[in-house]
Amino acid sequence: MKGQSTDYEINYLSKTRPYINRYIQKYKNVNIFDKNFGREVWDGIWDEMVKAQNYLPFEKHQPQEHFQLLHRYEYLFFLRYLFWVQKGRNIFQYSDALIEMLENTDVEQIEFEQIKLPYKSFYISLVEKDIFLYPDEEGRDVFANGALITQAKDKEIDVFFLGRIKDEAAYKNRKWFFHPEYKVGYTLEFDADKTTIKDALTNFQNKLQSNYDKSGVDQRMEVLLSNIRLVVNCICYLSLENKDIIKDYPTDVPTHLIERLKRGTTRHKKEKAETEISQAGFTKINFCGQKYKNNPDLNSLNISGIKPHWRRGHYRNQVHGEGNLLRKMIWIEPTIVNKSLGDPEKGHIYNVEKENKNG
Numbered sequence: 001m002k003g004q005s006t007d008y009e010i011n012y013l014s015k016t017r018p019y020i021n022r023y024i025q026k027y028k029n030v031n032i033f034d035k036n037f038g039r040e041v042w043d044g045i046w047d048e049m050v051k052a053q054n055y056l057p058f059e060k061h062q063p064q065e066h067f068q069l070l071h072r073y074e075y076l077f078f079l080r081y082l083f084w085v086q087k088g089r090n091i092f093q094y095s096d097a098l099i100e101m102l103e104n105t106d107v108e109q110i111e112f113e114q115i116k117l118p119y120k121s122f123y124i125s126l127v128e129k130d131i132f133l134y135p136d137e138e139g140r141d142v143f144a145n146g147a148l149i150t151q152a153k154d155k156e157i158d159v160f161f162l163g164r165i166k167d168e169a170a171y172k173n174r175k176w177f178f179h180p181e182y183k184v185g186y187t188l189e190f191d192a193d194k195t196t197i198k199d200a201l202t203n204f205q206n207k208l209q210s211n212y213d214k215s216g217v218d219q220r221m222e223v224l225l226s227n228i229r230l231v232v233n234c235i236c237y238l239s240l241e242n243k244d245i246i247k248d249y250p251t252d253v254p255t256h257l258i259e260r261l262k263r264g265t266t267r268h269k270k271e272k273a274e275t276e277i278s279q280a281g282f283t284k285i286n287f288c289g290q291k292y293k294n295n296p297d298l299n300s301l302n303i304s305g306i307k308p309h310w311r312r313g314h315y316r317n318q319v320h321g322e323g324n325l326l327r328k329m330i331w332i333e334p335t336i337v338n339k340s341l342g343d344p345e346k347g348h349i350y351n352v353e354k355e356n357k358n359g
Contacts, residue, residue: 098289
């Protein structure tokens with residue numbers, strides 16, 4: 001499903017920040033892990049937020065403690081965004097059919113050394129399927145638009161979810177510096193190359209429960225772990241040799257630039273046109289799993305409103321090469337079974353209790 005560039009939350013957020021273009025030009029070649037750089041950006045974003053808030057009536061200003069929290073989320077987002085820009089601004093959009101198959105694939109047995117990230121930073125778009133994250137502070141459901149994946153340190157994978165609410169008018173009319181609840185990050189840590197996803201998730205869960213109120217964490221833990229498993233599955237899909245990926249531009253690239261690219265009769269002219277498109281702020285999107293959209297079994301079952309019963313898929317570390325010394329990951333895809341037995345189980349229903357604001 002092709003869409004506009006702003007359908008991807010990482011692009012939309014960057015276009016709403018008045019400081020982004022200035023800071024990208026200034027820091028595009030900087031090591032984001034340099035301490036002096038971090039301090040400078042920390043202070044700079046604070047000044048930008050204070051300046052933006054000062055345009056509002058005083059009664060709409062945020063309490064100091066909450067404003068500091070907003071600032072921290074904004075800082076963390078910008079660091080990841082800058083690193084993403086430095087590493088090529090790659091976006092992988094997963095089809096709804098592929099997402100459903102990955103949701104029904106076991107991933108916890110995968111070891112860290114089997115995970116091959118295509119880039120140190122890239123964006124996984126989940127825009128084609130509603131992936132529930134949590135309720136926001138006003139009780140509205142927040143859905144994952146996607147996740148920004150970063151591997152800044154060895155044996156760590158940082159997952160930074162970017163979410164949206166369904167009320168587009170309310171979402172787009174909000175002040176960009178007032179809503180940290182639509183951005184939230186987690187880090188999976190692996191002790192060794194042989195550490196499995198299951199072990200990393202267990203360590204993550206234990207750490208989260210030790211640092212926060214247990215009742216509040218338990219309430220959302222099942223949803224959170226399910227979402228992280230899905231993202232890891234999306235990453236594992238990119239490690240496959242036979243992955244289905246088609247590259248194309250979003251629909252809002254200016255027509256004259258696309259026409260110039262199509263008219264390019266030489267490699268040099270095409271490269272020049274592609275450079276102009278890139279300088280205009282657009283990149284090709286990696287559309288993943290389009291072939292699964294044409295699965296007649298899935299299509300007929302989804303149209304009829306009957307969800308299929310899945311035999312869960314899994315990954316296998318297959319030996320190959322001379323003397324069977326090499327290994328490659330194979331995806332044993334989930335399959336549909338017992339289609340004629342009526343309404344099968346539709347998966348887990350998560351009931352996340354919303355906070356009572358009155359205590």
